[in-house]
Amino acid sequence: MQIFFTTIPISSILHFSNYNKNSDNQIYKLHQLYSMTCDEINKICRNTLMEQLDIVFIEANETRIVAKMPVDHRTFQPMKRLHGGASMALAESVGSMGSIFLVDLRKFQVLGVEISGSHVATTHENEVFGIGTIVHRGKTQHVWEIRIEDKTGKLISLCRLTNRIVPIPNA
Secondary structure (H helix, E strand, O other): OOOEEEEEEHHHOOOOOOEEEOOOOEEEEEEOOOOOOHHHHHHHOOOOHHHHOOOEEEEEOOOEEEEEEEOOOOOEOOOOOEOHHHHHHHHHHHHHHHHHOOOOOOOEEEEEEEEEEEEOOOOOOOEEEEEEEEEEEOOOEEEEEEEEEEOOOOEEEEEEEEEEEEEOOOO
16 A cells, blocks of 8 residues: 655645645645655654654554654653653554555545553653554454553553544545
8 A cells, every 4th residue: 555645725625634734834635656754754743742742653564653752751750750641642643653554545534443551661761662563454443552662672551542444425
């Protein structure tokens, strides 16, 4: 499956949820024609929670997607440890972007509908990695397992995300 993006003027948009405004007041519409690079994925994540948490995608294909996130003042809890909510935000970001690789975004929306996670350890490292692998790839639902690990490979959290694949009306 292949993806690329083009820009279109804001005025031409009536209703479509898979758009993201960039600094030039243009909108990116995703099309599946060739594979996106991690730089392109990170570009469409600008002005989102992913940018606020400094989540950066470093590997992506149809069965595996990996992003890194710092463990710092943005992702700490008051005890200066990785916040479980930050881990869940990383997991949902990874699993959602994974499903984006698997659907035609001109016809379908990807909506996260359920996430669960077990936080099994903490880390003293300065970054963690979300490693997502597809568990179930159905026509209307995807299930992803996302392992949050530190750079030594130590398991921090084990998460599962279910994405609903919803047809876009009149697409």
